[in-house]
Amino acid sequence: xxxxxxxxxxxxxxxxxxxxxxxxxxxxxxxxxxxxxxxxxxxxxxxxxxxxxxxxxxxxxxxxxxxxxxxxxxxxxxxxxxxxxxxxxxxxxxxxxxxxxxxxxxxxxxxxxxxxxxxxxxxxxxxxxxxxxxxxxxxxxxxxxxxxxxxxxxxxxxxxxxxxxxxxxxxxxxxxxxxxxxxxxxxxxxxxxxxxxxxxxxxxxxxxxxxxxxxxxxxxxxxxxxxxxxxxxxxxxxxxxxxxxxxxxxxxxxxxxxxxxxxxxxxxxxxxxxxxxxxxxxxxxxxxxxxxxxxxxxxxxxxxxxxxxxxxxxxxxxxxxxxxxxxxxxxxxxxxxxxxxxxxxxxxxxx
Amino acid sequence: xxxxxxxxxxxxxxxxxxxxxxxxxxxxxxxxxxxxxxxxxxxxxxxxxxxxxxxxxxxxxxxxxxxxxxxxxxxxxxxxxxxxxxxxxxxxxxxxxxxxxxxxxxxxxxxxxxxxxxxxxxxxxxx
Numbered sequence: 001x002x003x004x005x006x007x008x009x010x011x012x013x014x015x016x017x018x019x020x021x022x023x024x025x026x027x028x029x030x031x032x033x034x035x036x037x038x039x040x041x042x043x044x045x046x047x048x049x050x051x052x053x054x055x056x057x058x059x060x061x062x063x064x065x066x067x068x069x070x071x072x073x074x075x076x077x078x079x080x081x082x083x084x085x086x087x088x089x090x091x092x093x094x095x096x097x098x099x100x101x102x103x104x105x106x107x108x109x110x111x112x113x114x115x116x117x118x119x120x121x122x123x124x125x126x127x128x129x130x131x132x133x134x135x136x137x138x139x140x141x142x143x144x145x146x147x148x149x150x151x152x153x154x155x156x157x158x159x160x161x162x163x164x165x166x167x168x169x170x171x172x173x174x175x176x177x178x179x180x181x182x183x184x185x186x187x188x189x190x191x192x193x194x195x196x197x198x199x200x201x202x203x204x205x206x207x208x209x210x211x212x213x214x215x216x217x218x219x220x221x222x223x224x225x226x227x228x229x230x231x232x233x234x235x236x237x238x239x240x241x242x243x244x245x246x247x248x249x250x251x252x253x254x255x256x257x258x259x260x261x262x263x264x265x266x267x268x269x270x271x272x273x274x275x276x277x278x279x280x281x282x283x284x285x286x287x288x289x290x291x292x293x294x295x296x297x298x299x300x301x302x303x304x305x306x307x308x309x310x311x312x313x314x315x316x317x318x319x320x321x322x323x324x325x326x327x328x329x330x331x332x333x334x335x336x337x338x339x340x341x342x343x344x345x346x347x348x349x350x351x
Numbered sequence: 352x353x354x355x356x357x358x359x360x361x362x363x364x365x366x367x368x369x370x371x372x373x374x375x376x377x378x379x380x381x382x383x384x385x386x387x388x389x390x391x392x393x394x395x396x397x398x399x400x401x402x403x404x405x406x407x408x409x410x411x412x413x414x415x416x417x418x419x420x421x422x423x424x425x426x427x428x429x430x431x432x433x434x435x436x437x438x439x440x441x442x443x444x445x446x447x448x449x450x451x452x453x454x455x456x457x458x459x460x461x462x463x464x465x466x467x468x469x470x471x472x473x474x475x476x477x478x
Contacts (some may be wrong), residue, residue: 033388281411330409
């Protein structure tokens with residue numbers, strides 16, 4: 001039996017076509033994945049991401065614990081409400097999960113972890129001496145797009161009380177509103193009690209926010225150059241080989257799990273974008289032929305904004321933007337260009 | 352779901368229509384539904400000789416790539432260039448847009464293809 005979020009019936013009422021996503025019966029699209037993609041780039045769309053798990057940790061010593069648990073440094077979160085993207089590594093420097101950590105108060109944190117890795121994550125946190133509290137009673141709705149914030153404020157004016165900078169969150173009673181997302185557009189991720197989720201969803205829909213499924217979520221995040229756990233990185237892959245060096249804080253001597261392995265192994269692969277020069281669609285695991293040796297597409301798709309195929313790929317070290325490569329597609333080498341992600345941000349094509 | 356009576360079908364979801372001494376080949380409404388939104392149609396090689404069941408080209412959707420096959424032995428005569436610019440039209444009008452034209456080795460081979468009822472029955476069997 002697949003798991004359902006509290007919005008499941010609401011999705012069916014919106015005409016969702018659902019799909020098994022890591023054991024969850026989730027909307028793939030509500031008619032047209034391409035229209036949903038464009039709605040987010042041009043107006044506002046919303047996603048039910050309640051399958052992801054909010055985990056709270058608080059009490060004295062929590063920040064010290066998280067400074068050891070995560071490869072990014074929560075000490076960077078000086079102001080309460082600020083958020084950080086971070087990887088949780090194993091001792092070998094492989095990525096157990098990637099997550100967002102919100103510092104809601106000096107020693108009160110909330111982590112939002114991936115659905116498919118949630119149980120494993122909790123086990124790891126506890127094995128390291130942590131006391132994570134699962135908040136499975138909370139739902140998460142992401143509202144994204146240039147009009148997203150205005151639409152949210154139009155239906156919940158009380159949430160306008162605090163001007164949120166990018167990557168910051170504010171609490172309104174039991175609701176946390178965060179200016180974060182996974183699309184490359186402005187917007188909010190709203191964490192709220194499950195019982196309140198359907199009414200927020202329906203109010204947003206009445207305000208003209210398009211329901212969007214996981215299909216559009218994947219093309220949007222890929223255009224935005226954002227990694228997907230399980231495709232672009234996993235337990236056997238170092239964040240340094242997944243384009244995530246910027247999330248690994250190594251300037252001071254902080255002893256975080258996996259640091260020693262990262263320092264001894266260093267970076268072994270380049271992680272870059274590809275733009276296909278011909279028609280066709282790059283997909284995960286396709287081989288990339290370069291002058292320095294072979295690489296691999298980690299995620300590929302058709303970009304609705306650029307109207308061509310784009311991909312993230314692990315390439316031989318030394319590969320650089322501008323380089324001409326070939327992608328082996330269905331037994332045939334097809335020319336592609338190496339580019340630096342992101343491909344699209346805030347509605348504009350960059351790559 | 353529609354299954355026009357005037358067409359023949361394959362179990363790999365192509366439809367086939369006789370047009371003078373050549374054949375027009377497209378994909379069924381059921382095929383486009385299974386694929387999802389189509390973003391690319393191609394790799395059809397004009398002049399190529401194929402045996403029935405050989406790969407004749409590819410249809411790519413937001414979800415996956417799917418081969419299209421030759422329904423009978425023959426030679427590819429033409430690719431429908433309209434699909435290069437508007438592949439998504441295959442979702443809207445699967446029976447109005449042919450993907451390629453082929454010259455069959457023998458028109459009699461058409462008899463081996465499925466009639467609408469037989470094709471529809473194969474769909475039931477897949478579920």
